[in-house]
Amino acid sequence: MGTVGKALELLDLFTRVRPQLGLSDVSRHSGVNKATCHRLMTELQAYGLVEQVEPSREYRIGPAVLRLAALREETVPYKSIVQPVLVEATERTGESAHVSMLVGGRVELISFAYAQRHGTRVILHDAETLPFHATSSGLVILAHSGPALQKEVLGRPLPALTPQTETDPARIRARLETIRVQGYAESVGAFENDVHSFAAPVFASQGDCIAALAIAAPATRVTPALRDEMIAAALKGADDLTLKWGGRPPERAAPATIDAY
Template identity: 45%
Template sequence: MGTITKALEMLNCFSRKRPEIGLSEFVRLTGRDKATVHRHLSELEQNGFLEQHPVTRAYRLGPAILRLSAVRETTNPLRSVVRPIILELSNEVGELVHFSMLQGLSLSPVHNADPRIHGTQVFFDEAELLPLHATASGLAILAFSPGKFVDRVLARPLQRFTENTITDPDTLRDMIAKVRETGFSFLEQGFDKEVTSRGVPIFGPDGTVLGALAVAIPHTRLTDEKSAAALAVLRKGMVRITRSIGGTIPPEHAHKWCIDD
């Protein structure tokens, strides 16, 4: 792992729950020595990716993140395109709906919406990278990814997030094959012990899978009726988002989502 990668990787430590991080906590989170961590933090700060709180001296995301985010959205709009679609789907199903894009061997959340009409909601941290093996979104992506990519993901040590997290590669391959056959992924309490999710892939301009759309439902609220409603909005959402971002649904898979054209 190169020096630049090690430095940039530290940005992934931030989340809604952890918006500010001190030097000692960075050392603990990264497992690196204090001198190296401090050097990386200083370089990130000098380039505007981080800034220090004037009182606590803890680090937080800097203005360069905002600038680059604005450039990305202006030149290659995505969040503004998918936001109204996700909001509509969320209101229709009455649950949290989220769209994430592939980032290396993980998923990076792009946008989520929750109508908050129930007393219990799913907690979703838009700053947290999602694992491919332990989320419905991840399984949806793996099901339509090249075999070599799947091999890379499953060859790594697979983290267990709950007692229901599946980490056996052979079992995961069987699950991935089923998702590829049906077009929909299903995962019960694999990433969050309180949540069950369903997901579908989102395709890019060349028909390559680049992300996933998912509905997350508190496990105690899951019923056959709710599950059917989730599948309906996912089918609709997959088509609308893929086409809205200029994507192409591979013709050989279109029937899985009842797409005729």
């Protein structure tokens, strides 16, 4: 990776739980020499991708992203296309729905919708990066991606986020096969306790899987009937998005559970 990539990777250190970082923090967390960090951050700052906040001189994401995001949404109105699909899915199931995208080798949550039906619901946050191995979105994307990404992801350490998280690369690899055949992924409490979710793949025009639509409910609420409904809604929503983004939805055998679809 070149210098540009290294600089941009520094941006990944900023997360919703750690939105501001001092120079030494940046160096520590990235493993890059402090002097180098300083130079790179200075360049990012000159463009406005980060800014320094007085008086601590900590860095945070800068205002340049506003222009870029507005331009992106104007060029590719993903979010405005996604929203109605999510709303439909939430209204159908009564549960939270979200779309995440494969960007820069990570799964980023880009949009979500809540249903109004229940007092409890799964809460989601914008700008969140989802782990591949512990979420239905991550798994379904991984299952439909090339072996290169799979090898890279499963080669990394796989932290157990809950007692239910599967961390054995071999067993995950086996699951990916199942997911590919089924056409959707299921996750029970592997990312957060008591969250039961299903995710279906969204394909781009070239046939790559670049996103996932997921539906998540509190685990205790998932009856067999709701389960079927959630799966069907996830598949339907994902296929809608695939169509609207110019891709071709996969042909699916129609098992009993997807009759509703």
